[in-house]
Amino acid sequence: MTRFECDYTQGAHPRIMQRLLETNMEQTSGYGNDEYCERARDHIRKACEAPDAAVHFLVGGTQTNTTIIAALLRPHQGVLSAETGHIAGHETGAIEATGHKVLTLPSEDGKITAAQVRRAYDEHWNDATHEHMAQPGMVYVSQSTENGTVYSLAELTALSEVCRELSLPLFVDGARLGYALAAEGNDVTLADLARLTDVFYIGGTKVGALMGEAVVIVNEALKRDFRYLIKQRGGLLAKGRLLGVQFETLFEDGLYMDISRRAVSLAIQLRDAVKEMGFGFLHDSPTNQQFPILPNELLNTLAQKHTFSTWTTTDEQHTAVRFCTSWGTTQEEMDELIADLRAAQ
Amino acid sequence: MTRFECDYTQGAHPRIMQRLLETNMEQTSGYGNDEYCERARDHIRKACEAPDAAVHFLVGGTQTNTTIIAALLRPHQGVLSAETGHIAGHETGAIEATGHKVLTLPSEDGKITAAQVRRAYDEHWNDATHEHMAQPGMVYVSQSTENGTVYSLAELTALSEVCRELSLPLFVDGARLGYALAAEGNDVTLADLARLTDVFYIGGTKVGALMGEAVVIVNEALKRDFRYLIKQRGGLLAKGRLLGVQFETLFEDGLYMDISRRAVSLAIQLRDAVKEMGFGFLHDSPTNQQFPILPNELLNTLAQKHTFSTWTTTDEQHTAVRFCTSWGTTQEEMDELIADLRAAQ
């Protein structure tokens, strides 16, 4: 079986494993106060052209989302998010468990617009009984989104402008940020993210690390006491060096982008093959997630050798599914998948 | 510098690293639904003589404590704990952040007694205004404790009996469980823990793993839906296999106990040397943590080559400090530490 169901089926990129092995016996302070973390932070600040950013390493995405959101909001505030946002549907109510409502906005493609944010804000404040409703307190977007789509620089700039005008901090969930940076047609850089958002994170778990997310905080108010918040939400790894070593390896000479580009390029091969075969897609994705709509029979045949995720039934004969590529996907595996797709047609 | 300040200064035991390397390219399902986790669960159930126990792997201790405690309590209940308990003082209010009060009991040695639990329970229920107070809803103890001490089988049995009589679930924080099992004079087994408690965990982070805690749930009511709770609190590792591989390695042929015994034996060498030199201890510990009370001058000299944690000032000339051993501590390092102690005297 070759697994395409998600982008975290394997361990870490071999260079990361090698580095973890080499440094295994070194003795360092715990909780991220070590030289590996320090160097990783410097690499990330440099990559983001944000010399004053605070950089923290957490273990996983749900932790990171709850820690940041609960840190930014006052108790009566909620977070605006696409209804497709990871925090809205796939974190077992973790945001609500910190006391906050997720205020969802409709979305077809996984993205929300500056105009939607402004409308939600206006609707709230124009309502005479607004004190009886959770107040929009910040904006959450994912890059790339849960649908595999990517915000353009123009879209992100518009969101940033409306957020700043309305004093709503903007948070970008970058669990799959590498694949957005490497997406076909992408025009957003890490430096843009640091310039346009209040806080974002650079996903490691889904982009070649064993685990780990690097939070980049630009907003001064959020920097304060952030380590307390990480500790309280269970995200402060005792052997923090492990995260430092991984992000140092990913960022010291471009490995993060190499991994991302490779995975995206393999995904695009799949997309093009599916298109050529005449099938459509649930979402139009330029990243490592592809959502083809395929005949059920074909999927049954395919499932004998490959795993994928079932997304939604589109009609009686067809199902939309998801294939992901990652650092570990090989050209051979993709060739075989495409060959099997063609053969099963 | 040799680091003795805590038991998580280095990576993982080499056999664990080796196994992570060997399996790095294997593709598995995420979130703990893989064969490594399955086998690790089996090993642990066998070691605990608890074939029906549910076993789950979480990343770190604070996560594990909050997940278990919040799962067990109703909103108006609190958790009884020694005032020295990790949840009472060293988790940035993580338990309170889930809505629950930590009801502290005085403790000199890090332990609480069955009699204290009964008294707290009776005081609560005998108070005419008990509805105005957080209700004792469960009992938390650490094994080994934050003071390095260990509950005897008799003590644990007495606690278990009173807890069952009073319908208070008993939870054992085993972040350092290996060192308790390997302690001088210990008479408690994993099977005893499974028999006497409702839930406990077997710490990996401090006993040779990169990270990871194995929760063993005996109480039927707590088993239900526990994976939701792990996910909600951010403890469900995407690449769950990593935890399975580590616990499989630790439990398939006794490595967990080998590591623990070695570390305790090195700690006892330190203890005996300190005693021989005529110094006292803050706590009388038979485990991998030693708390000698040493002259400040000696500590200044020692600090040039070794790290340790400062615990408390006992008088103007003396300070209680903590030295920890772990899987990575070598005989050479201990010999040198003891030699330097003697030389500095």
Added chain:
Amino acid sequence: MTRFECDYTQGAHPRIMQRLLETNMEQTSGYGNDEYCERARDHIRKACEAPDAAVHFLVGGTQTNTTIIAALLRPHQGVLSAETGHIAGHETGAIEATGHKVLTLPSEDGKITAAQVRRAYDEHWNDATHEHMAQPGMVYVSQSTENGTVYSLAELTALSEVCRELSLPLFVDGARLGYALAAEGNDVTLADLARLTDVFYIGGTKVGALMGEAVVIVNEALKRDFRYLIKQRGGLLAKGRLLGVQFETLFEDGLYMDISRRAVSLAIQLRDAVKEMGFGFLHDSPTNQQFPILPNELLNTLAQKHTFSTWTTTDEQHTAVRFCTSWGTTQEEMDELIADLRAAQ
């Protein structure tokens, strides 16, 4: 100005005021442990034909909703509710502040169906990743609803059956329960509610009391420790007698229903007049809330003498508004309102 904007613009029914005055100097225990509360509980149990029900008095609706919902759910569970439900949109995220997600179901008329509950349940449990989503843990409905509509006995029975089959406790928010019981065509009794639900409350604030909601708990598991939960959420009134006196007065000889019937009958006069004038309604309500869609010019004229709530703009010339009647609305006021409506046409 005559106020029709809501059903809590005035104090309490004169008989309640009289009784509060008469008993003002009596000395009783606090927190609901007094004879007035005891008698009021008995009257309510009798009215509900539920001799074993636990009855508690809280001050207001938001408190009552949060207390009951947080008492019923485990941390990873959410509450199913119509998207129009009071807890979904008008309590400033109070449910989320207790840690729980409100799982909304679409609704045109303010009601949800047994089929919707079953579908939401099935969708959750059939999803392979259900542990990553908040689990449906109970069902919340309002009677009468926020739209003025009323569940029929058949609808409520169907809801109850599916809830019991799926082990989802059913909670009825009865902030306006009197107006439902007195609604045109209503076939649901208090005894039906006690038989079909796990817990419901009988609203006092909006039905003639100064304040106060009487919670009727049928579900045994929820009875336990409920006073702790009231205290924790701030709903335990020190001078609890005040609530007992009010509910005793409302329930000792039918005042609650007299008030409700009178208010509904006045509202129906308004409804019939509006219909006769040829205007439509946003919702088809047989209760004390009426939602006519009226020309903006007419509303401007009317607003000089009467208050009402603006609900929604239906087109450029028309707005849906809400008029409420209550215990205090007089026939003269209604006559004048209708006359002014006609004159302004």
Added chain:
Amino acid sequence: MTRFECDYTQGAHPRIMQRLLETNMEQTSGYGNDEYCERARDHIRKACEAPDAAVHFLVGGTQTNTTIIAALLRPHQGVLSAETGHIAGHETGAIEATGHKVLTLPSEDGKITAAQVRRAYDEHWNDATHEHMAQPGMVYVSQSTENGTVYSLAELTALSEVCRELSLPLFVDGARLGYALAAEGNDVTLADLARLTDVFYIGGTKVGALMGEAVVIVNEALKRDFRYLIKQRGGLLAKGRLLGVQFETLFEDGLYMDISRRAVSLAIQLRDAVKEMGFGFLHDSPTNQQFPILPNELLNTLAQKHTFSTWTTTDEQHTAVRFCTSWGTTQEEMDELIADLRAAQ
């Protein structure tokens, strides 16, 4: 039976009842947006010499404490309080239910000192692992305290100075504020409280009202959005006018102080009689709560005609009890209590 067990055994001062009756049929907006509330706010601002203060009315004390504390703290912060503080022991973990730890300081007399606050702050920040502990984020004191004692102006000024130096907001729980203002030897005014604190409240429930607490916010940051927070915590009374009418009556011409002075003067008669009889006190209180230590036999006799609260057993023959006076206590009742005490001796 005459009830002295607490200060909320009866309804409201007759002038308040009269005013509620007179205004019962008036129609006003809900939720505190009415002229009675507006005038009451003005009276309170004047009494506090704080023209810019925000004044809000909530129903009860637990609600008020949780609303204010949760509004002031960030998630990782706790509230410093005397171990005897109402929030520490008598609110069923309500503060923890909002996510925050109560950081208790030892106290013999119910008060804490500026030096204790500084020490707790320094201990926190001087600890190398402070990020692993809940951070002191504000200070809570009661005036008068749960022990009946009163902060002097010098004590309160010292607390205020240290709080401002350390950026810790100072919150005064004034559930019994009237009795402190009327205490023997008191030198603190409402204007002092407004000058020295960030927020405090003026208790109505225990000082002559049916229910109600008036929050006075001086701190600008806390003013923002406070009505949302009241609503979320269930403290926004629908018929808000009821609270406005009561506080208007209490503050328009000095009734609040009249009530307080009368009750304190009756309590002092009891204190003097007890002293004269040669008995001691658990706490030395100049306010409406008196805590004599009396022989058990005497208490048994007394209990046949009077109620009081049992506080603590001081030795085998003696018990400390609490007697409270209130607006409703008459001279005749006090004379009889004292006569019965003397007779039973």
